Amino acid sequence: DRIRQFQKKGKTLIFVSHDLQKVEEFCDEVFLIHEGRIVKRGPPSDVILSYVRDFMGEGGPIFTQEFGTRQVEFGDVKLVDAGGQDAITFTCGEAFKVIIPYTAHERIEQPVFGYSIKTASGLYVYGTNTQIQGHVTDAVEGEGRVELLVDPMPLRQGNFFLSLAIHSSDHKTQFHRREDWYPFKMKNEDDADGPFKLGSNWCT
Numbered sequence: 401d402r403i404r405q406f407q408k409k410g411k412t413l414i415f416v417s418h419d420l421q422k423v424e425e426f427c428d429e430v431f432l433i434h435e436g437r438i439v440k441r442g443p444p445s446d447v448i449l450s451y452v453r454d455f456m457g458e459g460g461p462i463f464t465q466e467f468g469t470r471q472v473e474f475g476d477v478k479l480v481d482a483g484g485q486d487a488i489t490f491t492c493g494e495a496f497k498v499i500i501p502y503t504a505h506e507r508i509e510q511p512v513f514g515y516s517i518k519t520a521s522g523l524y525v526y527g528t529n530t531q532i533q534g535h536v537t538d539a540v541e542g543e544g545r546v547e548l549l550v551d552p553m554p555l556r557q558g559n560f561f562l563s564l565a566i567h568s569s570d571h572k573t574q575f576h577r578r579e580d581w582y583p584f585k586m587k588n589e590d591d592a593d594g595p596f597k598l599g600s601n602w603c604t
Contacts, residue, residue, distance in 0.1 A: 403426055407426075413426075415427055420448050420451070420452075420519075420520040420559065421519060421523075421558075422521075423444060423448065424444045424445060424448055424558065424559075428444075429441065429442065429443070430442065430443070430447040430448065432450060432451050434455075445558075445559070445585065445587075449488070449489075449583070449585050452520050452559050452561070452583040453488070464578070464580050464581050465577070465578075465579040465580070466576075466577065466578050467577055468566070468567075468574040468575050468576040468577050469573060469574065469576075470575065470576055471505055471508060471575050472502055472504045472505070472508055472511055472575040472576060473502065473503055473505075473566075473575065473576040474500065474501070474564060474566070474576050475503060475543075477498065477564065478499045479496070479497070479582060479584055480498070480499060481494070481496075482494040482495040487584075488583070488584050488585060489585045489587060490553060490584060490585070490586055490587070491553075491587055491588075491589050492552075492553060492554065492555060492556045492557075492586055492588050492597050493552045493553070493554075493589050493597055494551075494553060494589075495549065495550070495551040495552065495553065496549070496551065496553035497547060497548065497549050497551075498515070498548040498549075498562065498564075498582075499545060500513065500548065500564065501543065501544070501545040502540070502543070502544055502566065502576075503542070504540040504541050504542060504543075504544070506541070507539055507541040508539060508540050508541070508568075509539045509569070510536060510537055510538070510569045511537055511566050511567070511568065511575065512529050512530050512537065512565075512566070512567050512568070512569055512571075513530045513537065513564075513565070513566055514527065514529030514530070514531075514532075514564070514565040514566075514567070515529070515548055515563060515565070516563045517555070517560055517561065517562055517563075518560065518563070518580060519559070519560055519595075520558065520559035520560065520561065525555070525560070527563075529565070530546075531569065552597075554596045554597045554598070555595065555597075556586055556588050556592075556594065556596060557587060557588045558586055558595065559584075560583070560584055560585070560586065561580040561581070561584075562581070562582040562584060563577075563579045563581060563582075564577070564578050564581065564582070565577040565578070
């Protein structure tokens with residue numbers, strides 16, 4: 401509230417933080433500083449996405465983890481929008497698809513594929529897998545692919561991380577896991593507030 405009052409008076413505030421949610425909430429313009437130099441400047445959502453992509457996601461030096469036996473491993477995973485195009489920015493209420501190619505270096509019976517989503521500030525949003533959802537995967541061997549479809553995607557404005565995993569049906573063996581590996585951005589389709597779009601209606 402004090403920050404909001406300060407802003408309403410037309411004063412300038414320099415806010416220095418790694419809390420991406422607060423940066424996006426309070427700032428009108430963001431500077432990304434790396435090794436003492438400004439490497440990007442602009443609207444909060446754009447600069448935060450650059451930070452997430454270059455320094456946090458897809459094997460960047462911060463936060464990501466990758467491990468597993470690699471008996472089955474991920475290939476070149478693609479995020480696809482409602483129009484069928486490779487994308488990193490998606491619209492709330494539209495389709496969000498993940499195409500997940502894999503290579504099984506030996507025959508694996510009924511592997512489990514899973515995913516989870518976190519906010520850019522690390523808040524866990526949701527996670528599930530094929531086993532929880534009652535989708536039995538046949539034995540895998542060689543190359544193949546699975547697809548994850550969230551339609552409609554209820555997440556609203558913000559930057560997020562997608563994590564993917566392949567493990568054994570008894571959960572004892574992690575074949576390949578990529579934590580916080582795939583960053584993506586959500587944008588709103590309307591002026592409603594909040595992190596999710598709920599299917600609500602008014603009756604009079």
